């Protein structure tokens with residue numbers, strides 16, 4: 001990544017992409033979708049080794065990454081107190097002294113992501129901040145509760161104030177090649193979301209093949225998904241670089257065909273600042289700068305912010321000691 005592009009993307013005003021209206025199910029497109037596994041795995045293997053961001057600009061990119069985190073807690077022992085603390089962190093993810101030392105203004109995370117029962121607490125705690133609440137829904141994480149209850153759950157979360165709904169798809173529709181059923185399900189979920197944005201969680205670790213990931217991604221976009229998301233964080237394999245390549249190329253194909261930009265959310269197991277930089281670099285390479293904004297890219301992560309903060313602290317400490325060494329000759 002180069003300074004120029006950092007300058008360009010870091011200061012763009014917040015824009016909101018027109019929502020993806022979806023399209024008729026195109027079964028030919030779905031059936032002919034390919035994913036060349038060995039080529040994808042080869043390309044993915046080269047990504048972590050690349051120096052994606054020059055050292056001098058890493059802190060700025062890490063701050064940018066924070067603005068694209070869906071700060072998440074999805075635990076059986078979540079409490080209102082934990083969610084309020086998470087929301088306070090979303091409002092002020094980086095210590096003001098650290099930002100001052102970097103000459104940067106305060107930022108916020110992209111959203112806070114919780115289970116339905118915690119939506120009202122999060123909405124209250126984020127009031128006035130402009131930070132949206134995302135609710136995981138439709139029987140998250142397995143998505144195996146009765147269909148009418150999954151649809152009703154969406155409505156409950158929207159009524160409680162969720163502006164974004166992270167739905168889980170029925171993996172069995174993918175595994176049995178029942179694309180019509182997957183499309184119908186996606187359309188019903190999208191309709192139930194109303195004005196709320198819908199992220200479709202593919203649970204890629206349970207879809208059997210990269211080709212299935214490509215096909216499921218296309219069907220969900222045809223059904224009106226505003227974002228496609230890799231995982232719930234509860235599968236045994238969550239976000240990976242090969243899966244990301246497949247999904248973002250499906251997003252690119254869908255954009256080329258329809259003119260609508262669908263967002264991307266890798267989620268589950270992303271906990272290191274250096275991995276976040278690899279993802280941003282990948283998005284920049286494959287989709288371009290426009291996708292490096294919170295309306296088109298999010299990390300679904302519960303512990304990434306902590307590592308980014310530690311790296312920012314090292315950066316500031318390092319900058320001070322470099323300045324000291326310079327001053328002392």
Ligand SMILES: O=C[C@H](O)COP(=O)(O)O
Pocket residue numbers: 072074113231232233234267268269270300301302303304
């Ligand atoms: O959607 C977000 C994921 O559940 C978060 O997963 P994580 O706890 O591994 O970061």
